[in-house]
Amino acid sequence: MASKALTIHGPWAWAILQGIKRVENREWLTEYRGPLFIQAGQSLDSDDAARASFLKLGITEPKYIRGAIIGEVNLCAIYSLEEYLQKYGHDPYNREFARGPWCWVFENPRICEPVYCPGNFQLWPVKNPKEEFHFPAESVCPGVSLQEIYEKLLDHYGPQKWWPAESPLEVILGIILVRNSQWPVAERVIAGLKAKGLLQLDRLAELSEEQLQTEIRSTGRQKAKAKLILSLVNFWCEKWNGKLMAYLARPHEILRKELLAFSGIGRETTDLILLYAGNLPVCPVSIYTRRFMIRHQFVDEKADDEKMERLFYTHMGQDHAVFNEYYALLVKLGREYCAKTDTKCSTCPRGSMKPG
Numbered sequence: 001m002a003s004k005a006l007t008i009h010g011p012w013a014w015a016i017l018q019g020i021k022r023v024e025n026r027e028w029l030t031e032y033r034g035p036l037f038i039q040a041g042q043s044l045d046s047d048d049a050a051r052a053s054f055l056k057l058g059i060t061e062p063k064y065i066r067g068a069i070i071g072e073v074n075l076c077a078i079y080s081l082e083e084y085l086q087k088y089g090h091d092p093y094n095r096e097f098a099r100g101p102w103c104w105v106f107e108n109p110r111i112c113e114p115v116y117c118p119g120n121f122q123l124w125p126v127k128n129p130k131e132e133f134h135f136p137a138e139s140v141c142p143g144v145s146l147q148e149i150y151e152k153l154l155d156h157y158g159p160q161k162w163w164p165a166e167s168p169l170e171v172i173l174g175i176i177l178v179r180n181s182q183w184p185v186a187e188r189v190i191a192g193l194k195a196k197g198l199l200q201l202d203r204l205a206e207l208s209e210e211q212l213q214t215e216i217r218s219t220g221r222q223k224a225k226a227k228l229i230l231s232l233v234n235f236w237c238e239k240w241n242g243k244l245m246a247y248l249a250r251p252h253e254i255l256r257k258e259l260l261a262f263s264g265i266g267r268e269t270t271d272l273i274l275l276y277a278g279n280l281p282v283c284p285v286s287i288y289t290r291r292f293m294i295r296h297q298f299v300d301e302k303a304d305d306e307k308m309e310r311l312f313y314t315h316m317g318q319d320h321a322v323f324n325e326y327y328a329l330l331v332k333l334g335r336e337y338c339a340k341t342d343t344k345c346s347t348c349p350r351g352s353m354k355p356g
């Protein structure tokens with residue numbers, strides 16, 4: 001699989017790989033986070049004032065290598081100059097080299113034997129990095145599989161026990177209500193429905209859309225949610241005689257097609273219902289799954305959900321209990337360590353390993 005590289009002029013490429021310069025100043029943004037090869041460009045930056053920064057920090061410049069990939073870093077976050085200085089400005093090394101407008105934050109620099117190659121603009125692809133690049137033994141992290149990552153996350157966090165509910169209907173309501181909301185809010189609404197005896201298909205079916213909207217208002221988007229819940233509930237009452245378990249005890253390909261035909265329900269919600277209410281071996285893809293898979297180069301940014309799902313099937317088999325845990329663990333990892341613009345790779349339970 002191709003990796004990504006960034007060309008940086010000397011002496012900055014050298015300073016970054018030495019761990020001296022921890023920020024790269026760019027005019028442009030990228031969504032990409034994760035490992036990045038650093039190519040030392042052919043030209044040397046002639047900004048004397050900037051290079052005087054080295055002297056200020058007591059660093060003597062070495063002889064630079066030019067026109068070669070000289071190592072790898074993790075691109076962890078990108079901030080505006082103002083945000084960056086607020087966060088990292090207390091450190092003289094960070095302050096000295098930050099210019100903006102966008103500050104790319106690098107962690108875990110690893111120097112490799114130089115691989116001479118032309119540079120390029122923006123982020124550019126490098127093919128077969130494992131065959132071409134030779135890192136000193138102490139900087140090599142083992143390639144890891146989805147299975148190993150799963151075991152590591154499970155070991156770190158323990159079982160997540162999703163989905164906390166007493167019946168498939170309660171699971172489904174939770175999945176719909178938590179969308180664009182927070183779990184404690186959805187949980188309170190479900191407890192309220194339960195206290196009123198409304199956690200039954202036939203009782204819910206008696207409600208008007210307006211009545212249900214009132215019950216679930218605190219979770220937000222109540223109009224769309226009430227409409228979807230009532231159309232599902234009415235379908236199960238009319239076509240399945242209220243037998244939700246029987247409805248869910250069918251092949252997941254058929255169920256997925258049927259559920260996706262309802263207005264207001266997407267692929268992830270459908271797969272969550274199949275997995276957590278139906279105990280079926282499907283692998284929902286959340287924004288956290290996607291971010292993780294891209295940042296660790298299991299897939300590239302253009303990959304669709306089907307491709308990610310296939311990878312999980314290939315590496316993890318088709319065990320609903322494993323998918324149940326994996327999905328929940330990646331959500332937890334994403335929320336705690338791997339946010340959209342900020343990553344905590346150095347302390348992340350996944351962070352000490354190089355992508356597989």
Ligand code: SF4
Nearest residue numbers: 337338343345348351
């Ligand atoms: S999963 Fe952890 S190591 Fe990987 S990019 Fe996110 S924060 Fe960094």
